[in-house]
Amino acid sequence: MSERLSPSPAGTRPATLSRGRVLAWVAGTTAALLASVVVAVTIGPAGLTPSDVAQVVATRLGLGDLLGLATPDRLDDGIVWQLRLPRVLTAAAVGAGLAVCGVVMQSLTRNPLADPYLLGLSSGASLGAVCVLVLGWLAVLPVAAFVGATAALVTTLALASAAGRGAGGLSPARTVLAGLAVSQLAAAATSFVIFWSAQGDQYREILSWMLGSVAGATWTSVLVAGGATLVLGTLLATTGSVLDAFTFGDTAAAALGVPVARVRWGLLIVVALLTGALVSQSGAIGFVGLILPHAVRLVVGARHRALLPLSMLCGATFLVWADTLARTVFAPRELPVGIVTAAIGAPVFAALLWKGRARG
Numbered sequence: 393m394s395e396r397l398s399p400s401p402a403g404t405r406p407a408t409l410s411r412g413r414v415l416a417w418v419a420g421t422t423a424a425l426l427a428s429v430v431v432a433v434t435i436g437p438a439g440l441t442p443s444d445v446a447q448v449v450a451t452r453l454g455l456g457d458l459l460g461l462a463t464p465d466r467l468d469d470g471i472v473w474q475l476r477l478p479r480v481l482t483a484a485a486v487g488a489g490l491a492v493c494g495v496v497m498q499s500l501t502r503n504p505l506a507d508p509y510l511l512g513l514s515s516g517a518s519l520g521a522v523c524v525l526v527l528g529w530l531a532v533l534p535v536a537a538f539v540g541a542t543a544a545l546v547t548t549l550a551l552a553s554a555a556g557r558g559a560g561g562l563s564p565a566r567t568v569l570a571g572l573a574v575s576q577l578a579a580a581a582t583s584f585v586i587f588w589s590a591q592g593d594q595y596r597e598i599l600s601w602m603l604g605s606v607a608g609a610t611w612t613s614v615l616v617a618g619g620a621t622l623v624l625g626t627l628l629a630t631t632g633s634v635l636d637a638f639t640f641g642d643t644a645a646a647a648l649g650v651p652v653a654r655v656r657w658g659l660l661i662v663v664a665l666l667t668g669a670l671v672s673q674s675g676a677i678g679f680v681g682l683i684l685p686h687a688v689r690l691v692v693g694a695r696h697r698a699l700l701p702l703s704m705l706c707g708a709t710f711l712v713w714a715d716t717l718a719r720t721v722f723a724p725r726e727l728p729v730g731i732v733t734a735a736i737g738a739p740v741f742a743a744l745l746w747k748g749r750a751r752g
Contacts, residue, residue: 414698421705428709432716433476448472482609483715484708485617486674491707492625493663494681499635501567507681508667511571515578516544517671522582526589538668545664548574604677604730613673620669632697677730679737
């Protein structure tokens with residue numbers, strides 16, 4: 393299975409897109425993301441139009457007088473600026489960040505099933521975040537999530553390396569197995585903390601957070617998730633040449649002049665930092681980092697210079713619409729967005745598996 397769905401050219405269509413076509417794809421997906429953000433903000437019980445959204449945003453940015461716009465209705469202003477826009481932008485940032493983390497994980501481990509959740513990062517981040525939630529230390533939530541994600545990453549790689557001594561070193565299969573073990577251990581510890589320490593309404597709050605949700609997102613959430621994705625996600629997106637060198641294994645990468653161990657650890661630490669920041673604002677949202685890289689790879693091929701930015705843009709658009717479904721399909725009740733991503737991602741991944749089997 394690892395060979396058939398591998399991010400290497402053997403498992404995907406060869407990357408033959410020219411630079412012009414790649415730029416066209418990036419421009420198209422960027423336009424789709426911007427349109428999705430505007431339209432998603434208009435969807436809900438209050439009847440808003442894209443022009444209403446543009447009016448509120450322009451006024452808030454101090455461009456209303458310059459553009460000759462009337463002062464927006466106070467209710468519309470509150471709905472757009474305080475409620476919907478921060479939530480939609482947080483969803484976009486989280487989707488983009490998880491998608492680029494998935495691409496990097498799959499490349500570094502040469503395993504198509506690798507994503508932040510599978511290798512224990514999300515579970516570790518969840519453990520750190522839940523610990524501070526039950527203590528009421530909300531101010532250090534992003535720090536705790538990052539510490540948990542980093543600890544899970546170090547434990548996973550240390551366990552995989554120890555198991556691989558004398559047997560070829562760090563292999564994709566051992567890395568995934570170690571990640572599963574660490575993920576289950578962190579999940580058990582999280583359950584214990586909730587059972588032992590959570591009281592009253594904390595159960596509902598923590599459960600909603602663990603299932604993945606951007607409900608209640610504020611501009612602080614946008615700052616944390618968006619800032620992390622903008623800085624760290626952009627940093628990861630510029631590593632296309634390095635990740636291409638890892639496509640055929642560590643030996644090939646070293647032959648091309650890549651310091652394998654240093655680069656792998658450096659990139660995985662960046663992934664851990666980004667994952668911790670995202671999980672602290674949205675909880676554990678599965679399948680985004682697993683499915684989106686495969687879907688984009690089928691369209692543009694395996695070259696990471698195109699795969700990384702397009703995965704970020706598609707991941708952002710996907711989670712914007714997944715969250716829109718989560719808050720509207722059973723209105724006035726809302727679903728955690730993690731339920732929606734799992735409901736969509738599981739059958740899509742099954743289809744990818746079947747397609748890979750047929751190709752193999």
